[in-house]
Amino acid sequence: MIGIIGSGNVGANTAFFLAEKGVDHVTLFDIQDGLAQGKALDMMEAAPIRGYRTVISGTNDPQDGLNADIVIITAGAVRKPGMDRDALFQANKEIIIDYAKKITRPDTRVIIVSEPVDLLTTLFARHSLLPPEQIMGLGGILDATRLRFLIADELGVSMENVAAQVVGRHSDDMIILHDYCCVSGVPVEHFLSRETIDRLFDQTRQAGGLIVELAGRASAYYGPSAVAADLAEAICHDTGRVLSVSRILSGQFGITETALSLPCVINRAGASSILEPRLDDSQIQTLKTSARTIQETLKEDTHA
Numbered sequence: 001m002i003g004i005i006g007s008g009n010v011g012a013n014t015a016f017f018l019a020e021k022g023v024d025h026v027t028l029f030d031i032q033d034g035l036a037q038g039k040a041l042d043m044m045e046a047a048p049i050r051g052y053r054t055v056i057s058g059t060n061d062p063q064d065g066l067n068a069d070i071v072i073i074t075a076g077a078v079r080k081p082g083m084d085r086d087a088l089f090q091a092n093k094e095i096i097i098d099y100a101k102k103i104t105r106p107d108t109r110v111i112i113v114s115e116p117v118d119l120l121t122t123l124f125a126r127h128s129l130l131p132p133e134q135i136m137g138l139g140g141i142l143d144a145t146r147l148r149f150l151i152a153d154e155l156g157v158s159m160e161n162v163a164a165q166v167v168g169r170h171s172d173d174m175i176i177l178h179d180y181c182c183v184s185g186v187p188v189e190h191f192l193s194r195e196t197i198d199r200l201f202d203q204t205r206q207a208g209g210l211i212v213e214l215a216g217r218a219s220a221y222y223g224p225s226a227v228a229a230d231l232a233e234a235i236c237h238d239t240g241r242v243l244s245v246s247r248i249l250s251g252q253f254g255i256t257e258t259a260l261s262l263p264c265v266i267n268r269a270g271a272s273s274i275l276e277p278r279l280d281d282s283q284i285q286t287l288k289t290s291a292r293t294i295q296e297t298l299k300e301d302t303h304a
């Protein structure tokens with residue numbers, strides 16, 4: 001069973017995408033009375049046409065959503081135009097601490113979507129009894145997915161032939177691994193000029209903000225939901241896929257006790273091992289600065 005905490009745009013769409021992937025059971029919870037039940041019912045009533053057999057249920061009891069094999073946390077405030085992700089920390093930190101303490105099943109794997117994701121994943125890990133590999137933040141995998149679209153669109157090729165890797169913080173400080181961006185295994189420089197590649201990298205950094213500006217009242221949710229469902233499926237099916245997720249680092253590039261995205265092997269245990277990519281000196285500095293910023297923010301906050 002997959003529990004989804006928060007049944008707003010990301011939570012509900014993740015449930016829908018999971019149903020289309022054929023998982024057995026998804027339980028939605030939201031603090032707004034009736035919202036989870038209403039959306040679950042709506043999705044079940046689409047099943048005769050969409051053809052999924054998944055049971056999607058809504059609940060008013062958070063423990064029904066938390067007592068799950070995989071818990072996806074999408075609860076909390078979203079950015080408004082002009083806001084950066086860090087501005088959501090004060091609004092969302094208590095929610096994360098609360099759920100970190102309420103998850104008591106030792107085998108639950110947790111995917112944190114709420115923003116600012118690396119800060120909240122670090123905070124969750126501090127307050128949780130779960131081991132670090134079972135706690136994953138939705139970070140680099142979304143940025144890489146967006147970049148794959150942009151490269152494919154620029155070249156007019158199929159997206160499935162485009163690979164991209166983004167690590168570090170899910171923010172303007174994300175680190176796009178140039179050497180790992182390929183089209184059918186061929187480095188992207190072979191097809192695109194340096195200026196075009198830089199423009200696509202900038203668009204990737206600004207992708208989330210652009211959607212907030214354009215949509216006005218909502219942040220991105222189709223892309224994030226698709227990625228959350230993909231990650232949950234990779235865990236359920238014990239795939240061993242390598243995906244860039246935010247997890248507590250254990251000494252990689254000298255960083256500990258802080259969650260940042262690096263490529264991880266995703267299997268039934270969660271983000272079970274980290275594959276260290278080759279980074280240049282400036283990328284290592286960016287990664288370390290991101291870790292320091294997260295630690296300083298948490299240190300300044302006496303409740304964290």
Ligand SMILES: NC(=O)c1ccc[n+]([C@@H]2O[C@H](COP(=O)([O-])OP(=O)(O)OC[C@H]3O[C@@H](n4cnc5c(N)ncnc54)[C@H](O)[C@@H]3O)[C@@H](O)[C@H]2O)c1
Binds near residue numbers: 007075079218
């Ligand atoms: N990591 C990423 O890449 C990424 C991408 C998109 C959105 N997000 C984040 O995901 C979160 C959700 O986004 P959304 O678009 O679904 O927002 P939304 O406003 O549509 O939904 C949020 C839902 O959370 C519920 N909620 C608030 N407090 C709660 C609590 N304590 N327990 C349970 N539910 C609670 C609200 O009632 C609301 O229904 C935001 O923090 C957003 O910034 C992250």
